[in-house]
Amino acid sequence: MITVSDLRKVYRQGNNEVVALAGVSLEVPTGKIHGIVGHSGAGKSTLVRCLTLLDQPTSGTVAVNGKELTNVSASELRDARRRIGMVFQHANLFDSRTTEENVGYPLELTGTPKNEIKTKVAQLLELVGLDKFAKAYPSQLSGGQRQRVGIARALATDPDVLLCDEPTSALDPKTTDEILELVKELRGRLNITVLIITHEMHVVKQACDSVSLLEGGKIVEHGDIASVISNAKGRLAQTLMPLPGDAPRSAGSGTILDLLYTGDQATEPVISSLSRQFNIDVNVLAGSVEQLSDQQYAHLRIQLPAGINEQEIINHLQSNGIAVTVKGTK
Ligand SMILES: Nc1ncnc2c1ncn2[C@@H]1O[C@H](COP(=O)(O)OP(=O)(O)OP(=O)(O)O)[C@@H](O)[C@H]1O
Numbered sequence: 001m002i003t004v005s006d007l008r009k010v011y012r013q014g015n016n017e018v019v020a021l022a023g024v025s026l027e028v029p030t031g032k033i034h035g036i037v038g039h040s041g042a043g044k045s046t047l048v049r050c051l052t053l054l055d056q057p058t059s060g061t062v063a064v065n066g067k068e069l070t071n072v073s074a075s076e077l078r079d080a081r082r083r084i085g086m087v088f089q090h091a092n093l094f095d096s097r098t099t100e101e102n103v104g105y106p107l108e109l110t111g112t113p114k115n116e117i118k119t120k121v122a123q124l125l126e127l128v129g130l131d132k133f134a135k136a137y138p139s140q141l142s143g144g145q146r147q148r149v150g151i152a153r154a155l156a157t158d159p160d161v162l163l164c165d166e167p168t169s170a171l172d173p174k175t176t177d178e179i180l181e182l183v184k185e186l187r188g189r190l191n192i193t194v195l196i197i198t199h200e201m202h203v204v205k206q207a208c209d210s211v212s213l214l215e216g217g218k219i220v221e222h223g224d225i226a227s228v229i230s231n232a233k234g235r236l237a238q239t240l241m242p243l244p245g246d247a248p249r250s251a252g253s254g255t256i257l258d259l260l261y262t263g264d265q266a267t268e269p270v271i272s273s274l275s276r277q278f279n280i281d282v283n284v285l286a287g288s289v290e291q292l293s294d295q296q297y298a299h300l301r302i303q304l305p306a307g308i309n310e311q312e313i314i315n316h317l318q319s320n321g322i323a324v325t326v327k328g329t330k
Contacts, residue, residue, distance in 0.1 A: 001030045002051075002084075002161045002193050007060035009046050009217075020046040021057070022217035028210070030065070030160075033187055033194040035204040037236075038214035044197050047214070048165050051195070053081055064160045064193075082110070085159035089166040091150030093138040099149050100125065100134040106156045124152040127189070128182060144175035151182065155190070162186070164196045168203055176200075180207040201239050205292045211236060229297050232260045232323035240292075241299040247286030249327060253306040256285065256327040259317060262297050270322065271302065278313060280305050301327065 009021040020043050028034040038044050049055035051062055053069060061070045069080040093102045103124050104117045112120075125131045128148040138146055147167065154162060164183065168176040184207055187194050196203060204211050204225070212222040213236050221228060221236050228236040237260055249256065261270070271282050287300035304310050317324050 001065055002026070002028045002195065003061075003063045003066075004051070005061045005063075007047070007050055007062065008058045009043075009050055009055065010058045020217055021050065021060075023060070024214070024217070024219055026212060026219065026222075028161075028193050028195060030193050031187055031191045032209045033184065033196065033207050035208035035211040036195065036197045036214055037199060037201070037204060037211060037239075039199075042214040043217040044214060045165075046217075048163065048197055051163055052084055052086055053077060082106075082157040083159050084161045084163050085154030085157065087147070087150050087154045087162060087164040087167045089169050091138075091146040093146060093149055093153075095138050098135050098137055099130060099141070102138070102149050103152045103156055106153060110157065120156065121152075124155055127155070127186065128152045142175070143171050144178055147171065147175075147179050148182065151179075151186070155186070155192075159192070161193045161195065164194065164198075166198055167196065169198070169200065173202075176202070177206060183207060205240060205290070211240075225292060226262045226295060226297075229260060229262060230321075230323050232258065232325045237299075237323075241288060241290065241297055243286045243288065243299055243301055247301050252283070252303065254283075255304045255310045257302050257304065257314070257317075258325040258327055259298070259300045259302060260323040260325075261321065262295060270298075270317075270320075271300070274313065274317070277316070278308070280308055280313075 004024055004026040007021050007024040011018040011020055024047060036044060036047065046055065050057045057070060061068050063069065064083045069083065072080050097105070100121045104121045107117045107120060125134055128151055130145060130148050130152065133141060133145060141149065168179050171179060180203060183194060186192060196208060198204065208225065210224040211228060212219045221234050228234055229241055231237050241260065271284060275282050283303040285301040285303055287298065289296065289298045304313060314324050
């Protein structure tokens, strides 16, 4: 588990102060994958630097499995850093080292005996599916394979947390999905906690159990995927389950509603049962239905006929667990 409590980072520029992190609190249970998304300047890189202790937070704490990593002595800092393994956007491998030498590097730094390094590296390469590439140099590997090396290296010191900073931003869609599958498999096999910093909603949809939206150095929305999608007014719901950009906002007459729903309702005939129950024609203007982490989600824009008691229908939808937003009436 990783627990971040009221983390603040203030940079000084001459007489000015830049508040890069304005009190970030976060708890990710062991074995869960949490995504952190945010626009440029939101504070993502600062958060990464503070979590990996490359930068000292101005205040606040970071703890892994209850052990505080911040405010430790210089001698404890090296041990503290090992509890969080780091995966970078561009795997950041040494070009002059083979796969096995790259993966073994963190163990060399800790003075691990050579035979132990050999055994551990062989295990790690098998874990990430690269056992046949032990002697290859980075230039002989694909982008996805290089990222696998980066992941194996991050796991070399048996960290409790894997912190992935834009791990798939430099990869094509197929390789992205392969790397995300690997991360999901590893958290299951190693029971490791994973934090993924990303600007790609696809990554959140494919891999994350929960997500936080970072903005202006603060977490402005967070929750598990089902709960953020059910919050129809939230920005994460809109970005995770967007309607097409050209979805009509009006068509003929009658109230337009946006419906967001998860789970069983997404596969149930919500619209046809609405039509039957209230004896009305419902016009579907736009929609998307997706399967995320074994759960169905739907986002529909519908139009009700004019001259009916629409509040009764909205109440009915809401009582069935459907998040409803009134977009307008024509
Ligand atoms: N060393 C620094 N000195 C002064 N200000 C800084 C420093 N590092 C970051 N900042 C400021 O802190 C804020 C957050 O920056 P940060 O780089 O963490 O954002 P980010 O979300 O990672 O953005 P990007 O996605 O563009 O990398 C910005 O206003 C930035 O200008």
